[in-house]
Amino acid sequence: MTLKLIIGNKNYSSWSFRPWLAMKVVKIGFDEEVICLTAPEFKLRLTALAGSGKVPVLIDGPVRVWDSLAILEYLAERFSGASLWPADAATRAQARAIAAEMHAGFGALRRELPMNMRRPPKARRLSAEAQQDVRRIEAIWTLCRSRSSSAGPFLFGRFGAADAMYAPVVSRFHTYGVEVGRIAHAYMQEVMALPGWAEWQTAALKETWILPEDEVD
Numbered sequence: 125m126t127l128k129l130i131i132g133n134k135n136y137s138s139w140s141f142r143p144w145l146a147m148k149v150v151k152i153g154f155d156e157e158v159i160c161l162t163a164p165e166f167k168l169r170l171t172a173l174a175g176s177g178k179v180p181v182l183i184d185g186p187v188r189v190w191d192s193l194a195i196l197e198y199l200a201e202r203f204s205g206a207s208l209w210p211a212d213a214a215t216r217a218q219a220r221a222i223a224a225e226m227h228a229g230f231g232a233l234r235r236e237l238p239m240n241m242r243r244p245p246k247a248r249r250l251s252a253e254a255q256q257d258v259r260r261i262e263a264i265w266t267l268c269r270s271r272s273s274s275a276g277p278f279l280f281g282r283f284g285a286a287d288a289m290y291a292p293v294v295s296r297f298h299t300y301g302v303e304v305g306r307i308a309h310a311y312m313q314e315v316m317a318l319p320g321w322a323e324w325q326t327a328a329l330k331e332t333w334i335l336p337e338d339e340v341d
Contacts, residue, residue, distance in 0.1 A: 125184070125185050126153060126154060126155055127147075127152065127153065127154040127155070127182060127183065127184050128154060128155045128156070128157065128182070128183040129143060129144060129147065129154050129155070129156050129157075129180055129181070129182055129183075129195075130156075130157050130159060130170070130173060130179055130180060130181040130182075130183070131144060131156060131157070131158055131159070131179050131180050132158070132159060132160070132161045132179040132180075133158065133160055133161050133328075133331055133333050133335065134158065134241070134324055134325075134327045134328035134331060135239075135240060135241050135242050135328040135329075135331050135333070136161065136238065136239055136240060136335050136338045137161065137179060137180075137239070138234075138238075138239040138292030138295075138296075139178070139179060139180060139191075139192045139292075140179050140180045140192075141239070141291055141292050141295075141324060142180075142192040142193075142195075142196065142288045142289055142291060142292065143180055143182065143192055143195040143196055143199070143288065144156070144180070144320075144324065145288050145291050145318070145320050145321065145324065146196055146199065146208060146283075146284075146285060146287075146288035147199065148318075148319070148320030148323065148324075149283045149288075149318060149320050150203070150206035150207075150208065150283070151206075152199060152203055152206060159179065160333050161179075161333075161335060162333065162335060173188060173190075174188045174189075174190040176190045176191070178190065178191075180192060180195060182195045182198065182199075184198075184202070192227070192288075192289070193223060193224070193227045193285075193289065196208060196223075196285040196288060196289070197285075200285060207282065207284065208284050208285040208288075209284060209285055210280045210281075210284065215280060218268075218280075219279070219280055219284065219285065219286040220286075222264050222268070222279070222286055222289075222290075223285055223286045223289040225264070226261075226289045226290055226293070227289065229257075230257040230260075230261065230293075231257075232251060232253035232254040232256070232257050233254050233257035233258065233261075233293070233296065235254075236248070236250055236251060236254045236340070237250075237254070237296040237299070237300045237302075237340075238296075238337070238338040238340065239292050239295050239296055239299075239338070240299060240338050240339065240340075241295060241299070241324075241325050241328040241329065242328060242329055242331075243299050243339075243341070245298060245299055245300075245301055246299075246300070246301055246341075247300060247301035247302075248300045248301070248340065250302075258297075258302055258304070261290070261293055262304045262305060262308045264290075265279065265290070265304075265307065265308045265311050266305060266307045266308055268280060268286075269307050269308075269310075269311050270307065277310075277311070277314040278311070278314065278315075279311070283318070287315065290315075291315055291321075294311075294312045294315045294316060297312060298312060298316065
């Protein structure tokens, strides 16, 4: 039975982007359904699928999994050959820690720089709190890439769940002209060069839905 991923608008839904991109990169087949975040039936339909009433939701037969990180964990178990987490226990623990930090933190960055792939890249003034978030994320990327540079171009060598969790941040940094150092910038270029990235972005640019709260200009 084919997996199905229920997602929100591709232009705005950072949470949806994470598992979608991971499944594309590691070649896990799935069908998708896009539901506009402002659709009148959005909450009702999502609540019926999974009690949270939010996207994304992964459907695997009778199994329903919601929340980006939970979906990635489910996929890592269901498709162990995809190696979404590093094989080494210590490295895997680090990957999970930074994924959880992304999942739970960086509130100022999220508020001030909402994901918006349709926005022409242009710098935006950030609060001190958001700047602190930027520096922490840059430090994470730089440390991970410095340790795993010989294993591949992503945070832990090959693309994995941690990269999927930070993919919307790559989009935000690009869209809002956030300046980062050489190592972090090179990492961003690798993520944005993924075929899955181009596929998502192409679809996002074709959407006509507008979410005023995510149009900061």
